[in-house]
Structures are given as C-alpha cells and as structure tokens.
Amino acid sequence: MPIDRCQCRIVHEQQVEKARKSALPPAEIDKLAQFFKACADPTRLRILLALHQEEMCVCDLAAFLGVSESAVSHQLRLLRQMALVANRREGPVLYYRLTDTHVSQVVLVALDHIRE
Amino acid sequence: MPIDRCQCRIVHEQQVEKARKSALPPAEIDKLAQFFKACADPTRLRILLALHQEEMCVCDLAAFLGVSESAVSHQLRLLRQMALVANRREGPVLYYRLTDTHVSQVVLVALDHIRE
DNA sequence: TTTGCGTATGAACAGTTGCTCAGATGATAA
C-alpha cells in the first residue's frame, strides 16, 4: 500500500507539477551526481587544483599529496573515467592534465560560495 | 620510516614545489569537498534543482521526489548545515529555498560539462 | 490542555568509498 509514500493531505499540486515538468531526465541527474562525487573528495580536489596550474606525473602528484602512488593512480582512474582529466605519455611517464575549463570554473565558483 | 611515501627517484621538484606554494589551506579544501558532497547525491541534486524554480515545503518535495518525508528531512538538514538552503515558517509548514545563486551557477556549469 | 498535522531526530542497517597490499602491465635499455 505504500505506493504514494507521502501521507500528507495538503500537497501543493501545482508546485509539484511544475517541478515535475522542469525536472531533468534521471540519466542526466545521475551524471551530474557522478561529476560532483568526483569533486567531493579532498585528495581528488587537490589533484584537480594542482593540475589547474600545470600538468604533472603520477609520481609528482604522490609526492605533492603525501599519499602512495597507488592511491593516486586509483583516483586518477576515477577522474579519467569521468573525463575530468586526460594524460599524455612521454616514455614511461604519464603526464596528467585537466580536460577542459569547466572543472576549474565549477571549483572556483564553489570556492566563492564557501568563502562568502 | 614512511615519512616520504614516494619511493620514486625522479620527482620534478620544481613542479611539486610550485603546486605546494599555490595550494589552498586544508580547511578550505575540506569545506570545498563538503560542498561538493552536498551536491553529489541524486536526491539532493533534485531538491536543489526543484528549489531553483521556487520554494517548496517538505511534503511537496517528498511527493515530487517519490521518497519518504523523513528521507527528505534528513537531506534538507544536511543542505541546511552546508548553508545551501534556508527555510521560512508559515504556521506548521516550513518552506525551503536556495540561499544564494552560487549553487545554481555551479550546477549549471557542471551541466554544461556533462552535456558537451 | 489536548489533539492533529507537518516536520525533525536518533538508531540501525545495507550499500558505497578510499585506502593499502600484492601482483601485473607496458615502455625502455642492456
């Protein structure tokens, strides 16, 4: 019987209907959530902020962050899958960089928010 | 002995040093991560997007989202603690709204990113 | 004060996350 989980009697039908009409498709909501998840970890944030300055290899990032190279590699894979970073091979070394400016933009606006 | 966890011999000292100098303080990194965590859940994202249109009460949000009012209330508390939403009481009803435009801005830029 | 409604809260549990460890790639040089 819990089909409609809201047991309230007073529901502003118009507002709910309006929200339903302008809602994004579930697939897009999930993608958005995934994107924010990628930014929602201190280690990954520091990676993104570091790469915002210039490209770096896994080894450098590990030294900068003070964590194991394995941990960095795992995080970079996640960021790669989300298309936030890309890499370039030079011999045995992989240099990572941000894929586009959207990432920096998002982080900088968020920074404005928490600083205000 | 694992003070310096990076066992690599080739570390680009200059780049690491540059990254260290321009790094944000840990407190700010954590705040940023918390902010993104608040956006990193489909339910909370849908709440934020709905409130971007107009203010809504807990009951309406529950109906719109198709989840229990308790679940909505828990999520709203989190968003309140992160100062992403604020509320206004009218009798027994609490109407929630976004606190500022930064949230919408961030979400919209992120949307651009995933759509490109 | 008592009742009823909308909302808030704490405990508890399944699912997820980020790390470490050990081993496997792939490129390069001997």
Next chain:
DNA sequence: TTATCATCTGAGCAACTGTTCATACGCAAA
C-alpha cells in the same frame, strides 16, 4: 631476452553514506 622503472589493477577491509523505522518536537485549533 632480461631487467628496470613508472604506472595500473584487483582484492580486501575500515570508515562513511542514505535510507527506513520509530519516536519526538513545535505550532495551531478546539
């Protein structure tokens, strides 16, 4: 080929997250 280096990957586990359930709170009308 073999050895070495930088990096990647899968398994495993402690810590965290989002939901449900039961209960408590706060306001308004009776």
